[in-house]
Amino acid sequence: xxxxxxxxLLAICLLLFCCPKAxxxxxERPNLLLAGVYDWKGGQDPSQYWVSEKFDGVRASWDxxxxxxxxxRLVDAPRWFVAGFPKxxxxxxxxxxxxxxxxxxxxxKKNAPLDTEWRDVRFMIFELPGAAGPFTERIDRMRQVIxxxxxxxxxxxxxxxxxxxKALKRRLDExxxxxxxxxxxxxxxxxxxxxxxxDLLKVKQWLDSEATVIGHRPGTxxxxxxxxxxxxxxxxxxRFLLGTGFSEAERRQPPPVGSTITYRYTGLTATGLPRFxxxxxxxxxx
Numbered sequence: 165x166x167x168x169x170x171x172x173l174l175a176i177c178l179l180l181f182c183c184p185k186a187x188x189x190x191x192e193r194p195n196l197l198l199a200g201v202y203d204w205k206g207g208q209d210p211s212q213y214w215v216s217e218k219f220d221g222v223r224a225s226w227d228x229x230x231x232x233x234x235x236x237r238l239v240d241a242p243r244w245f246v247a248g249f250p251k252x253x254x255x256x257x258x259x260x261x262x263x264x265x266x267x268x269x270x271x272x273k274k275n276a277p278l279d280t281e282w283r284d285v286r287f288m289i290f291e292l293p294g295a296a297g298p299f300t301e302r303i304d305r306m307r308q309v310i311x312x313x314x315x316x317x318x319x320x321x322x323x324x325x326x327x328x329x330k331a332l333k334r335r336l337d338e339x340x341x342x343x344x345x346x347x348x349x350x351x352x353x354x355x356x357x358x359x360x361x362x363d364l365l366k367v368k369q370w371l372d373s374e375a376t377v378i379g380h381r382p383g384t385x386x387x388x389x390x391x392x393x394x395x396x397x398x399x400x401x402x403r404f405l406l407g408t409g410f411s412e413a414e415r416r417q418p419p420p421v422g423s424t425i426t427y428r429y430t431g432l433t434a435t436g437l438p439r440f441x442x443x444x445x446x447x448x449x450x
Contacts, residue, residue: 193236194225195358196255202349202365210332213349216321218366219288220345221259222272228252233450242277248315255291260284262343269448290321298353340369370428377419391418402436409442419446
């Protein structure tokens with residue numbers, strides 16, 4: 165065998181061994197900080213946290229050169245959108261506004277982005293992955309980075325403090341009344357790390373979870389000829405019917421079998437079924 169061919173084969177083998185993701189098509193998932201759930205009765209002290217709005221958007225991270233979804237897949241944003249971003253890592257949410265998730269999803273999923281649509285998108289920053297110091301110091305650093313960049317659609321999530329659970333509940337009710345989804349609590353003295361943690365907590369008026377669609381039940385009465393309810397199964401194997409929370413358009417074109425949906429609920433019954441479950445959205449596969 166010719167020497168050049170042998171060296172080429174050796175190089176390919178080394179690449180396959182050292183970088184299997186490059187050949188499998190799998191993107192490397194960013195190691196981001198993920199949120200736990202705030203326990204109102206768990207004795208947690210909200211005064212030890214910074215609080216911000218929980219945006220109903222699409223999580224994205226900027227590594228200093230490229231914008232990626234949480235899955236690791238590149239975001240097909242227009243070049244002008246990221247052209248002025250700083251050369252430091254940013255973590256945030258692509259966001260249009262409250263109760264506009266469906267429209268946003270349609271924009272960011274396109275492989276050929278439309279400038280006119282992206283003009284309305286903002287990248288709301290709430291963390292500096294890998295930055296040194298406690299979160300309180302990272303807040304100041306975030307402000308500096310964003311102010312220096314001077315990009316109108318690169319903005320920082322407003323961070324504020326509350327004194328106790330009563331004040332936290334008032335702010336939560338206010339955000340929800342305005343059409344928001346909830347709040348995020350970020351421990352003030354926490355050092356940055358990836359993975360799920362109590363250093364970051366989500367606070368909502370309801371709980372939410374995901375399930376897989378395993379069937380459709382036909383509608384009756386005013387829903388005759390449409391979907392009446394979804395048959396779904398949770399990751400833990402719990403099956404139940406999901407019949408509320410759908411628009412008429414969603415009943416006419418329901419989430420397909422095999423898709424993953426997000427539903428909200430108020431708690432669990434003694435048998436482990438969600439109380440008052442309602443459809444929220446199809447999970448965005450990115």
